Amino acid sequence: MKIKAIGAIAILLIIIGASCQSDDQIEFKRYYSGGSLVYQQHCQNCHGDKGQGLSSLIPPLTDSTYLKQNKAVLACFIKNGLKRKITVAGRTFDDDMQADDIAPLEIAKVLTYVSNSFGNKMGTVTLQQVQDDLRNCK
Amino acid sequence: MRKLWIGIVILMLFNACKSNTKTALPILGYKTPVTKTVNGKTVTDTEYATIPPFKFVNQYADTITQKNLDGKIYVADFFFTTCPSICPVMHRNMLNVYKEFKDDDNFRIISHTIDPKYDTVPVLKRYADKLGIAGNTWWLLHGEKGDTYKIAKSYLQSVSEKNPKGEYIHDGFFILIDKQKRIRGTYEGTDPAEVTKLIADIKTLKADPDQITAK
Numbered sequence: 001m002k003i004k005a006i007g008a009i010a011i012l013l014i015i016i017g018a019s020c021q022s023d024d025q026i027e028f029k030r031y032y033s034g035g036s037l038v039y040q041q042h043c044q045n046c047h048g049d050k051g052q053g054l055s056s057l058i059p060p061l062t063d064s065t066y067l068k069q070n071k072a073v074l075a076c077f078i079k080n081g082l083k084r085k086i087t088v089a090g091r092t093f094d095d096d097m098q099a100d101d102i103a104p105l106e107i108a109k110v111l112t113y114v115s116n117s118f119g120n121k122m123g124t125v126t127l128q129q130v131q132d133d134l135r136n137c138k
Numbered sequence: 139m140r141k142l143w144i145g146i147v148i149l150m151l152f153n154a155c156k157s158n159t160k161t162a163l164p165i166l167g168y169k170t171p172v173t174k175t176v177n178g179k180t181v182t183d184t185e186y187a188t189i190p191p192f193k194f195v196n197q198y199a200d201t202i203t204q205k206n207l208d209g210k211i212y213v214a215d216f217f218f219t220t221c222p223s224i225c226p227v228m229h230r231n232m233l234n235v236y237k238e239f240k241d242d243d244n245f246r247i248i249s250h251t252i253d254p255k256y257d258t259v260p261v262l263k264r265y266a267d268k269l270g271i272a273g274n275t276w277w278l279l280h281g282e283k284g285d286t287y288k289i290a291k292s293y294l295q296s297v298s299e300k301n302p303k304g305e306y307i308h309d310g311f312f313i314l315i316d317k318q319k320r321i322r323g324t325y326e327g328t329d330p331a332e333v334t335k336l337i338a339d340i341k342t343l344k345a346d347p348d349q350i351t352a353k
Contacts (some may be wrong), residue, residue: 046226054226055233056268095268098222 028112028124035113038106043114046097051118057095059088062118071122074115075107075130076137104130162346163314163339166321167294188319189292194250194281197262202248202277204319209353211343212246213336214313215327216290216297218253219265224310228327229269232276232312238337240275245340247276250286252297252306294324312336316343317352 021029046058053060061067066088067074081099085092102110108130115122167187174181191204213235217225232247239245251257257265262278279286290297297308314323314336323339325332343349 045223048226048230052230054230055270057265058226 024124027126028116031109031112031124032116034106035109035111036117038102038110039113042100042102043110051114053088056091056093059086059091059093060118061114062120063089064120064122067115067120067122071115072133072136074111074125075104075133078102078107078110079134080137104134107134162348163322163343166324186318186320187292189289189315189321192281192285192289194279194285195259196277196279197259197266199259202279207246207248207315207319209317210244210246211317211340211349212248212315213340214248214250214293214315215311216250216252216286216293216295216308218251218306219257219261220253221306224328228310228312231327231330231333233269233271234330234333235312235337235340236271236276239340240273242275245275245344248279249276250279250281250289252283252286252290252308254280254283254286294321314339314343316346317349 047053047061048058051061066086070077077097078100079102082097085094087093105127108125108127111125111130114120115125165186169187170185172183172185174183189204193201193203196202213232215228215232217228219225229249232249236247251262257278257280259280262280266272266276266278287297293311293313295309295311295313297306300306310327312325312327312333313321314325316322322343323336325336325339327333
């Protein structure tokens with residue numbers, strides 16, 4: 001009986017706690033945690049567990065300025081790959097990144113993860129944004 | 139008084155364990171008993187597998203044979219520059235080994251490309267430059283595909299041709315070789331903890347009396 005009562009109170013507290021978060025926060029957390037899995041499977045081998053990249057072969061994902069300036073084309077980089085010279089963190093990189101044709105929702109999640117990890121803080125990248133950006137890929 | 143004794147015993151046990159970790163590294167690979175006649179007596183000795191002679195070219199277009207590794211402890215691995223899966227992880231970890239021993243002329247790292255058609259000498263040089271390695275500590279070796287695949291077996295490694303998806307399948311191990319060209323350890327090159335152990339083992343091996351006297 002006592003256990004049941006404690007359990008009921010605990011569940012109530014969890015519900016109250018969860019309802020305190022705004023829908024935006026919940027969406028952010030869902031995207032972020034899902035994105036961390038996509039990152040491990042599709043990105044981490046090359047870009048590293050801390051987004052550190054690899055010397056001058058693979059760019060780091062820690063350059064917030066670069067990410068902000070290229071926000072609208074990041075989805076295209078993932079979907080179509082990247083085959084031109086870029087300057088990240090003051091260094092130039094000209095090796096190809098492979099295309100990875102993952103679903104737009106997965107792109108949104110992984111971009112949310114990357115742009116809010118490794119010292120970056122850019123908020124949620126929504127599915128709608130990714131779909132719009134993908135339509136404008138060159 | 140009793141407590142003191144218990145304390146002393148625990149301390150002794152602890153020290154015993156500590157000294158155990160200092161023991162020499164094992165010798166891996168196939169062993170064959172060899173019977174010889176020395177001074178009229180028949181003795182049986184164990185002969186350990188060694189890396190056979192080879193001839194490859196490094197990123198500076200210098201010919202590298204087993205003679206260039208005489209008197210050196212070295213680490214070998216197999217990779218290719220366009221590898222999208224495990225190679226970046228392996229070489230991110232190998233850079234730690236490089237940084238630790240790059241001033242030691244009796245130490246080398248050799249990375250064999252398993253895709254010699256694409257990874258020509260200039261491609262390997264470019265990769266080395268971008269990886270940030272210089273000098274002669276770390277050689278990226280180019281050679282006939284057959285030669286590379288054959289020597290991989292001596293290192294107990296499995297490499298094979300491209301699969302139908304166009305990917306090369308290969309092991310991601312780092313293999314530690316001593317001055318007598320015997321295998322002293324294999325380490326999962328994608329695991330930072332194993333690579334930390336490799337660095338510790340290289341230090342242990344360097345301090346081995348058997349290695350200090352070897353030429």
